[in-house]
Amino acid sequence: MPVTKTDTTSASLTHAVLELLEPGKTPGVPGGPIGSIEFQMNPKELTMAKSASWKTEKQKKASSAPPATYQGPEAQKLSVEMFFDDTQGSGGDSVVQRVEKLFQACAPTKDSKRSDTPSAPWVRFKWGVLSGFVGYIKSVSAKYTLFSPTGTPLRAVCAVALEEIAEEPGKQNPTSGGLRPRRVHTLKEGDTLAGIAYREYGSAAMWRVLADVNGIDDPMRLVPGRPVFLPAADELVRPATLVVVRKEVANAGR
Known part of the structure; x- marks a missing residue:
């Protein structure tokens, strides 16, 4: 996926970031921040998808397609690629450490492990006007594309799939x-x-x-x-x- 390289000296540039949040007790209301994963280079594109669930009952004797029954909306999805590069030795986290942060975001947080409902962190995607998406990381796929002579990964592209956490509660007391x-x-x-x-x-x-x-x-x-x-x-x-x-x-x- 093409990316746009960021210039850290630009005061007007907004960097995309994934904020990691403690799982909330109320649907759509996250807990406090527990970390973040910054985009080294802002994505040139991302995909957002929304769908609804419909059900049809097949009828053997019917001469046309049966009517569909609306079952409700499905969770909104966001997919984006994150590009990590350490060929210049810029310092900070290495490529492997950044990828590992994404993988760890699929595991339960320390605080949630102490409760009866362990949960992976919630994630808020922030980038300009697209800063209202709160969900969780559904999947992460990392491809290492460049290595040092000693075998250290210097560049990676990560495909990250997010799924929203609905604001409306499901089952209630x-x-x-x-x-x-x-x-x-x-x-x-x-x-x-x-x-x-x-x-x-x-x-x-x-x-x-x-x-x-x-x-x-x-x-x-x-x-x-x-x-x-x-x-x-x-x-x-x-x-x-x-x-x-x-x-x-x-x-x-x-």
Whole structure:
């Protein structure tokens, strides 16, 4: 990947950097800084990607493609290459040390190891107006392209893939008034509650709970096109939570 060499004497030049942060306790809210990995040369390009998840149910008798059901947005992704060069002996970290910092950013931090939820550091990509991306390092691939006569790496190109950490929480404590989003299945010809329960939860016997949650009195007379709410698996085994789910389903049907 082409790179633009930086001039450290330029007062107007903004250097790209990866800030390493302690994992936060709240989604999207990182902890304090624990280090940084600077770009020796600013990237000439980077790639940002955003996608959504859709699901289709295949129908053998259908003459056209089945309708797709929106499942929700997926995490934003950022990929960039970092170029490290020590041919001039500029001092500071060597090429190997800089690459090792990237590799270490995929391992749990010291503080998180002492907790019940060890986690790799969160990362904030900072470069001009593109400074709002907070995520984690998904992968690092290093290619050493130049060596000294003694075999010391003098130049390397690292492909770094980042994935965002969503700001909105997923599962919440039911007592706080919020629950995780639930999937919705639209009934089609030939559907049975037992089949849906087996596909979603691995047990056909869960059809009774689905019928109860969705207010279905006669499971043998399912109407194609009717939405069936699918609670999370752990909600099915918590009676108090199911009460809340039933209320939400009832309100949605009004």
